[in-house]
Amino acid sequence: MTKNLQAVRGMRDILPEQTPLWQWLEARARAVLAGYGYREVRLPLLEMTELFERSIGEVTDIVEKEMYTFADRNGDSLTLRPEGTAGCVRAGIEHGLFYNQVQRLWYQGPMFRHERPQKGRYRQFHQIGVEAFGLAGPDVDSELILISARLWRSLGIEGLELQLNSLGTPAERARYREVLVDYLRAHEGRLDEDGRRRLGTNPLRVLDTKNPDMADVVAGAPSLLDFLTEESRGHFTAVCDALAAAGVAFTINPRLVRGLDYYSRTVFEWVTTRLGAQGTVCAGGRYDGLVEQLGGRPAPAAGFAIGLERLVALLEEAGVAPGLGDPHVYLVALGAEAERAGLLLAERLRDALPWLRLVVNCGGGGMKAQFKRADRAGARYALVLGEGEVARGAAGLKPLRETGEQEDVATGELAAVLTARLGPPRPEGF
């Protein structure tokens, strides 16, 4: 027997029961981003491998062991994007978007990392990424965080914790690195294998360990915040003050280092304990050196990305908006004449109410069978047409999700009655 083909490990199908929630979330995000003047860019899934090596950093988990890299038919080394910032910067430089300009951009789509799959961690996952270019001040750092906070409100998500840190400038970090390396060397015996390896390559990442046996060593390590110059400290304080003034609660986590090398100064993560081990829903920060590092004229930048699978899991858990995207109406037609009339009535209703989700019964069947299909489709109302209704120029309207009798409505009145019953559609069309 031939073996059934399966999806690649860690790559998930998003099935029709789930897509309405995704669409709703994406529509809300689009509306929030438009409200801050951010514009969408659509970027390739494939980039030259070198782009990621030069931006994310050669000594990071992503570049060392998680990229989907292959040689194409010309022998060029290409990589499925593991994140969106690098491609966004590449595109901005290539099209001259950053030259003496401010750009507020966002993108969405799949990202690919060959990580060990588990709940909330996949090999193909989706992000909405938001990036602001050409603005060096702390005001835009706060703006980005306010955007994310507004999105949680707009989605009805509560209880996310905002963690903030400053990684300083490369010079500040270099000074800190020396002190940190001395400290870690003095405690080398208590580092695990990964810690010892990182000590030589990327010592700040030692602080990011998940190994509880190293918690003491990490807790006792010197803090980068003590190595910031006045200017970086002022930048960080201004971000914190603006958030406090806007009523956004946060905690400062001096161990927050991020897994990508391009950050400078402000970094942040929104975390939850409700998703198990993979609790970071959104993360980002400032990356002032990256545009220049990738060959552009120097331009300050900051941004963040949201992990959509994790956000969807939170929305599902909270039971947000059940029945999203289900049909409003299922048209039950009994007999050939009613079927013909039903098809035309449905078209007229769709003309009058462009937001209406109306499913017409196909494939015939008796009253009982059609009502069963209406129920299974999740419809809120059945619209019943039999010979009698057609002759009267009316249709029976029966609620399916609440108790209530079937009522006879003249076809000319139907659009008005449905609008009154189903309420005005939300702007996203749900």
Ligand code: HAM
């Ligand atoms: P990141 O922290 O690597 O940052 O990813 C951002 C978010 O994507 C994570 O917080 C998480 O929610 C989600 N995510 C990452 N990996 C996975 C995975 N394997 N499965 C499911 N979700 C995942 C970045 O990617 C930066 N480009 C963010 C940024 C934009 N910084 C500045 N601008």
